[in-house]
Amino acid sequence: MLKYILKKLLIMLFTLWIIITLTFVLMVSVPGSPFNSESSSNEIVQQNLEKHYNLDKPMHIQYLLYLKSVVTFDFGPSIKQPNQTVNDLLGRGFPISAELGIVTIIVALISGITLGILAALRHNRIIDYAAMAIAVLGISIPNFILATLLIQQLSVNWGIFPVATWKSWSHMVLPVLALATGPMAIIARLTRSTMLEVLTQDYIKMARAKGLAPWKIIVKHALRNALMPVVTIMGTLFVGIMTGSFVIEQIFAIPGMGKYFVESINHRDFPVIMGTTVFYSSFLIIMLFLVDIAYGILDPRIKVNNKEGD
């Protein structure tokens, strides 16, 4: 198991390095500089600014400097946000984004799995059709459309929830709904199809032959096997939710990471782009790694294979 984790860690570091390099290449190849919009500044001021931020140095030196900033996890000050370091921005934005992301994934998981199980247990009956209709809608409607619809109906017309910003639980409802619907639909469909398959397995019939209560058969015998594919896609879903939240954060004016991320690209705020990208990438890579580990815990067959090293 330790060998497996070490191997995984090495691969993760390598992936991260590729992401950093790619981001750097993209960053320098896009035209424009952070100081373009400063109309008042003359040539000399520009040159001094560039010197201050090491932008006058040759490419490979800049690249190495970036690598150094990643290793020390100190991305220096932001170019555009006065008197703030990149770490300040991350420290302020990430908890909010993480809160949104985690609440969303919990809502999506609970509602998606419940919907999927109900649909499977009432296969080809009204509940099944209703659940799958909801799922198809959820997959088809992009979250930014859903977000505006929700704001229009629930906040503007009916006034149940606040329109935007991030202050209390009631502020959370609309962005979470908008963000969770897509993943929920995917989870519901997946749970339904694997559940239907698992319910025909011999070990379910065997559990019934033991005289177990129906809920026990579902929870203990069926669900655990049915959730295997759901765990597999959890990593990808999480990535989807985190990147999807960029748009949602913009729509609901939530001061999370997404806001800084989008702004930094528009402003060519190099340290912030680098910092957020590296931070996000490592976060997502770690999430995917955790999913791998969870898979081994859920399915004993996988753990053993790793132990034996094949």
Add this chain to the structure above:
Amino acid sequence: MEKILEVTDLHVTFATYGGTVQAVRGVDFHLNKGETLAIVGESGCGKSVTVNAIMRLIPNPPGRITNGKILFKGQDLTKLKEKKMRSIRGVDISMIFQDPMTALNPTLTIGNQLMEGLKQHHDVTDKEAKRRALEMLDLVGIPNPEERLKQYPHQFSGGMRQRIVIAIALICEPELLIADEPTTALDVTIQAQILELFERIQEVTGVSIILITHDLGVVAKIADRVAVMYAGKIIETGMKREIFYRPQHPYTKGLLESVPRLDTKGKLQPIEGTPPDLFSPPTGCPFTARCPFAMEVCDKVYPESTAMSDSHTVNCWLQDERAKKVLATMATN
């Protein structure tokens, strides 16, 4: 002898898109305490459906018990509420499935799967449950039970898994054990071991066994009585010796002739043709189309059962006095 189970006029149908399949069409049989009854017949003849009906494990919809009685120790299982039925499953009647590779849940330990039935039905402590589980593993012949209890199904071979399935079925000390083709998925050497295990279990626990199989070798080894099923009906039933040495129904004879033997040479004699379509089963004897002795009456009227001895009955028109006369004259000519 005390009858533990008595099935009368059992009918089971399945509603499908193509119509209603009459899988079991009026089955009568009984099981005495402590004996082993083998139900034999080819695939699709309704033997599995019959025993699943006894366990009330027929998925509804599409399946339905449309008629008949299943008397288990005097109470009719077809009339029981699902909740009451649950307290009988695993406790009074247990079932063993065909394929041990799929009958165990891959994500739960053997110990967990062994003990859960016991914990469901009896108020036992974890320690007591574990003691029982170890006892069962020992009974079915699994070495190092203490260690094996913590392992998962994929760490066992097919034969070992079938032993575990048997242990699970027996842990609540049922009075009736239904084994649905328990050796079909195993290789031959393991088959023999499992059959010996059945014999030993019956000696130790006195459990009554219904064994479903299409393998007459299995029947010869462990059955006391045999019921031959064809197209949803039991067409001949009797003690093992009676069925093997004095088979009366042409189908039973055909089955016996289609077993390869060491002491005769020549080609194997298969039964020609295929079983009838159970969407619209024939009104007469369903074997008519394949029967070398078919008469006009066979196709029209289903034969009553004829008693050959106290234990041996057969449903065939050849047993009718008039047919015997015809056969006798044919033989003399």
